[in-house]
Amino acid sequence: MKAMVLNRIWNLKENHTPLQMVELADPVPKAGEILIKVSTCGVCHTELDEIEGRTPPPRFPMVLGHQVVGRVEARGSDATQYRSGDRVGVGWIFSSCGDCEYCRKGEENLCEGFEATGRDAPGGYAEYMCVPERTAFGIPDTFSDAQAAPLLCAGAIGYRSLRLTDLTDGQRLGLTGFGASAHLVLKMVQHRYPRSQVFVFARSPRERDFAMELGAVWAGDTEAVPPVRLDSIIDTTPAWKPVVEALKNLKPAGRLVINAIRKEARDQEYLLKLDYPEHLWLEKEIKSVANVAIRDLKEFIALAAEIPIKPEVQEFELEAANQALMELKERKIRGAKVLNISS
Numbered sequence: 450m451k452a453m454v455l456n457r458i459w460n461l462k463e464n465h466t467p468l469q470m471v472e473l474a475d476p477v478p479k480a481g482e483i484l485i486k487v488s489t490c491g492v493c494h495t496e497l498d499e500i501e502g503r504t505p506p507p508r509f510p511m512v513l514g515h516q517v518v519g520r521v522e523a524r525g526s527d528a529t530q531y532r533s534g535d536r537v538g539v540g541w542i543f544s545s546c547g548d549c550e551y552c553r554k555g556e557e558n559l560c561e562g563f564e565a566t567g568r569d570a571p572g573g574y575a576e577y578m579c580v581p582e583r584t585a586f587g588i589p590d591t592f593s594d595a596q597a598a599p600l601l602c603a604g605a606i607g608y609r610s611l612r613l614t615d616l617t618d619g620q621r622l623g624l625t626g627f628g629a630s631a632h633l634v635l636k637m638v639q640h641r642y643p644r645s646q647v648f649v650f651a652r653s654p655r656e657r658d659f660a661m662e663l664g665a666v667w668a669g670d671t672e673a674v675p676p677v678r679l680d681s682i683i684d685t686t687p688a689w690k691p692v693v694e695a696l697k698n699l700k701p702a703g704r705l706v707i708n709a710i711r712k713e714a715r716d717q718e719y720l721l722k723l724d725y726p727e728h729l730w731l732e733k734e735i736k737s738v739a740n741v742a743i744r745d746l747k748e749f750i751a752l753a754a755e756i757p758i759k760p761e762v763q764e765f766e767l768e769a770a771n772q773a774l775m776e777l778k779e780r781k782i783r784g785a786k787v788l789n790i791s792s
């Protein structure tokens with residue numbers, strides 16, 4: 450099969466083509482796994498974190514990609530949940546031990562044995578991939594293959610971050626950063642918490658206009674102060690400034706949820722501006738979001754079909770994966786980027 454693989458860590462300032470097209474043997478499903486013929490795979494900021502070594506694959510070469518939509522081609526022994534031809538999606542969770550205190554509570558995302566698709570096991574930047582059937586999810590007919598792909602990461606992780614805010618209907622939510630995940634969270638809030646107002650902090654005036662068009666009640670720059678304090682804020686940026694600036698806008702006991710797998714180091718010194726009375730006192734909380742659990746993907750896919758949420762996508766051929774990644778790096782974003790692998 451054709452696959453775009455990562456052979457080592459790269460600095461993307463020095464190398465704009467980190468992935469290489471290679472021919473690999475078709476994978477064979479193990480017990481409990483299914484073989485998927487990949488149709489589309491979303492391109493995510495986390496791939497940049499993998500390539501640049503902030504969350505590197507433990508071995509090389511690795512096939513990246515964790516927003517995979519395709520059709521079941523074959524089943525390993527003991528895999529009985531799906532039939533050949535069924536359309537399924539795979540997100541960031543590839544597997545977990547299944548037996549620890551976290552797995553038993555449905556918090557596989559916190560398992561020490563958590564394995565990520567496209568980092569710890571080969572992902573969807575290829576014509577085929579294998580996955581345990583319990584971490585493959587049926588995709589409702591509402592979505593095309595390309596529309597479904599970005600939901601599997603940005604959507605599912607956005608859903609988890611919204612759950613972690615503990616928001617109730619009528620409480621005010623802030624979003625700092627307004628990329629793919631935040632814009633999906635805004636749609637979820639409007640559906641699930643119709644009396645809640647959403648406030649958006651974004652550097653780019655274009656993103657702020659977009660937020661207002663989608664129904665945010667207020668949008669301002671990263672360090673702006675909205676007219677009221679907020680119950681929770683979700684941060685989806687790769688930087689530190691938005692974290693410090695968001696904390697000052699929280700109500701007492703307000704919670705900041707950081708939805709980022711890693712933060713980039715370039716503005717780390719901004720943390721020195723952290724002022725205890727202004728930013729943390731009065732029982733403010735900071736909580737990070739780690740990975741996704743099986744439950745998040747199941748519940749979010751159902752919610753996305755119910756709303757429905759249909760992301761704007763920009764499609765690329767598999768061969769153009771490097772171009773898609775570099776455009777993401779340079780923030781040339783016109784809808785979620787999706788690789789078209791087979792139809």
Ligand SMILES: [Zn+2]
Pocket residue numbers: 493494495515541602603
């Ligand atoms: Zn992702």
Ligand SMILES: [Zn+2]
Pocket residue numbers: 545546547548549550551552553557560561562
């Ligand atoms: Zn476990």
